[in-house]
Amino acid sequence: MQVVSISSLKGGVGKTSVTLGLASAALAAGIPTLVVDLDPHADASTGLGVEPNGExxxxxxxxxxxRADIAAAAAPSPWTTRAPQAGQTxxxxxxxxxxxxxxxxxxDRPDLKLRNLRRLQNILARQSKYQLVLIDCPPSLNGLTRMAWTASQRVLLVAEPSLFSVAGTERTLRALELFRKEFVPGLQTAGVVANRFRDSSAEQRFRLDEMRTMFGDSLLSPVLPDQSNWQQIQGAAYAxxxxxxxxxxxxxARFDELLRGLSTSRPEASRTTR
Ligand SMILES: Nc1ncnc2c1ncn2[C@@H]1O[C@H](COP(=O)(O)OP(=O)(O)O)[C@@H](O)[C@H]1O
Ligand SMILES: [Mg+2]
Structure with a gap:
């Protein structure tokens, strides 16, 4: 089982969108997948066509x-009813x-104790249904994100090529390094995905270059462009x-490539001080 957190300490940069894109790629590849919607706003659940139910x-x-049985409690996404049935399986x-x-x-408190940080890890350790677990994190470094990181082998960071987002990603990487040292020595960075890139904007091209310098090989390929029909697809709860x-x-195709990249190991993100 591979567990990947999709994180950024900033909201609105595309964590949920990247989670949904990867889930869509995993479904197309026939990989049994669980999305853990750890953001209390439950946007990933909505995008996957599942109503928050409270129970x-x-x-x-x-x-x-x-005692929790996550495979029994999880809801199947209606996306699966539109997926081509694999005849052989x-x-x-x-x-x-x-x-x-x-x-x-x-x-989602800043002072969560280790016993609580391990809750998600313990639940996931007991399931055998899924090969891939994608955790959509809230935009903070409070208890829920730390719980997600504790349960993960890798953390995929999402950033927009804009000033505050790039700076926020650097802060997230630093927080991740500290967290790794203290709690989860094996935790790896899966890399940084640049999202909502607008090629027509000189400022965005500048920021993307800056990200290349800052994050080196950890800046993932492909970059995800700003896409006009994105919200229409998500609004319809489609893959x-x-x-x-x-x-x-x-x-x-871009999400297929990102998903493939998740299963190959990457060097740790390098950071330059500015
Ligand atoms: N590549 C993209 N192109 C166009 N719109 C995007 C893209 N990525 C995200 N969005 C839109 O931006 C908004 C915030 O994205 P979301 O994935 O919810 O971010 P987060 O989970 O980090 O808060 C959403 O309305 C989403 O549809
Ligand atoms: Mg979100």
Whole structure:
């Protein structure tokens, strides 16, 4: 089982969008996948077509971590009903969601103790249904993100090529380094994805170059462009792989490449001081 956190300490940069794109690529590749929606806003659940239900949501599973059966509690995404059925396999496509909700907010405190930080890790260790677990994190370094990092082998960072986002990514990398030293020595950076890149903007081209200098090989390829039909696809709760048209096909191919990259090891992110 590979567990990947999708993080940034800044909101609105595309964590949920990247989580959904990777989930779509994993579904297309036939990889049994669980999305853990750890952001109390539950945007990933909505994008995957699953209504926050309050009963079996991730907050309640975390509260009952000792007994929680995440595979039983997770909801299948309706995306799977549109996925081509793999004729040879007995099992249909698997893409489940550990549904998000406000209740998980009880753990989003800055002072969470190690026993609490391990709740998600303990729950995931008991399941055998999924090969890939994608954790959509909230935009802070409080308890929920730290719980996600504790449960993960890798952290994928998302950044927009803009001043505050690049600076925020540097801060996140620093926080990740400290966290790794203190709590999870094996935790790796999966790299930095640049999202919403607008080639027509000189400022964005400048910031992307800056990111190349700052993050070196850890800046992942491909860069994700700002895409006009993105919100339409997400609003319809569709997988990008299942959306018609050339633009969606290109976007889907980019997520296929990012997903492939997640299974190869990368050097740690380098940072330059400015
Ligand atoms: N590459 C993109 N092109 C166009 N819109 C995007 C792109 N990535 C994200 N968005 C939009 O930006 C907004 C914030 O993205 P979201 O994934 O919710 O960020 P986060 O989870 O980091 O808060 C959403 O409305 C989303 O549809
Ligand atoms: Mg989000």
């Amino acid at each position: 079996n949501d991730i907050g309640h599973l975390l509260k009952n971590a000792r 007995q099992q249909g496509p698997v893409l489940d969601v550990a549904v998000g909700g406000a209740f998980s907010g009880i753990y 990008v792989h299942q959306w018609p048209g050339e633009a969606a096909r290109h976007a889907a």
